Amino acid sequence: MRRFGRTLVTAALAVTVVGGTAGWASGESQSAVTGPPPGTAAWRADTAHGRALPDPAAATPHEVARFFAGLDDAARSALVRTHPLVVGNLDGAPVALRYEANRLAVAATGEARYASLAAPDRRILAFDPRGRGQVAEVFGDLEHAAHVSVIVPGSDNDATSYDALRAPHTGPVGMARALLTATGGSATDAAVAGGSATDAAVAGGSAADAAVAVIAWTGYTTPVGVGLDAADGRLAAAGAPRLARFTAGLDAVGAPDPALFCHSYGSVVCGLAARHTDASDIVAFGSPGMRADTADALHTGARVWAARGPSDWIADVPNVSFAGVGHGADPTSAAFGARRVPAADVRGHAGYFTPGTRSLAAFAAIAKGEVR
Incomplete structure (x- = not known):
């Protein structure tokens, strides 16, 4: 005691x-x-060349990497433009794509407190505004x-x-x-x-x-x-x-x-x-x-x-x-x-x-x- x-x-x-x-x-x-980033619902509803996109919550990073390896440059760029917050936070996605996606995601917030993160010389590998x-x-x-x-x-x-x-x-x-x-x-x-x-x-x-x-x-x-x-x-x-x-x-x-x-x-x-x-x-x-x-x-x-x-x-x-x-x-x-x-x-x-x-x-x- x-x-x-x-x-x-x-x-x-x-x-x-x-x-x-x-x-x-x-x-x-x-x-x-916690959990996948904003925009995940729209990502899950989308496809690339008729293929389902890897679930940000369930797919392993290695599965994500294999998925992107099977896409051409046009399909990759389209996913970055359409789903920047998801691609920018998707572990296993190509590094350069994540940089590009996060520049778009940061800019899209329209918030001055994040503006510096969107500078061309920044290499932002993840960005989640929640x-x-x-x-x-x-x-x-x-x-x-x-x-x-x-x-x-x-x-x-x-x-x-x-x-x-x-x-x-x-x-x-x-x-x-x-x-x-x-x-x-x-x-x-x-x-x-x-x-x-x-x-x-x-x-x-x-x-x-x-x-x-x-x-x-x-x-x-x-x-x-x-x-x-x-x-x-x-x-x-x-x-x-x-x-x-x-x-x-x-x-x-x-x-x-x-x-x-x-x-x-x-x-x-x-x-x-x-x-x-x-x-x-x-x-x-x-x-x-x-x-x-x-x-x-x-x-x-x-x-x-x-x-x-x-x-x-x-x-x-x-x-x-x-x-x-x-x-x-x-x-x-x-x-x-x-x-x-x-x-x-x-x-x-x-x-x-x-x-x-x-x-x-x-x-x-x-x-x-x-x-x-």
């Missing part, structure tokens, strides 16, 4: 700390956006990359804030650009969409630009603030299947197995998705826990890494799991069994991609497949 009482106190403390750490206001409860909005963007040349990394962010990230001004090297965009630059790629994305390493050099980049592509994936409904949504696993449980399907879509179009870089609450999503992805590496940093007691309990063939800086406030969040509250063991603990990423020079909760830090250097080595 005494032990049960201590557990209750610890769980209550977890809610208190998560709700109040660093002066952040407790966030309002969010409704997770709720606060979700978006995934490619930095580098995904179609020719030898290595792919995916940034999975934590709280307060969505399509409405995606292009908002932030401290350098933070947020999904800042992290993706910093990682690409650290791997030797071009932060200005010199390569044209659908181009080759040669195209990149002609455009002012280099052949090295094609070696690594980084995707900023804000593809799930994140918590707002650091309140109860951030302390429980409901939104992570809704986001994990979306991340797993997204990585399956990368596999379906021939991309290399990705390295997942999972920040804060994003590491909870990665922990729940781990067994369902073909990731080569899963890196948890600034993590409140991964909903597993050990790295082995993630049931993944990926190498599991963890980092936490000395001044990261996440260390003040108790690593408990009780009645759905808390995310369990500290991934940086020896008992968890993850490989440690050096982070002694990281400042705060969002400084892991700051140029010159040991964490960013280690992340770049992981992204380039240089660590075994």
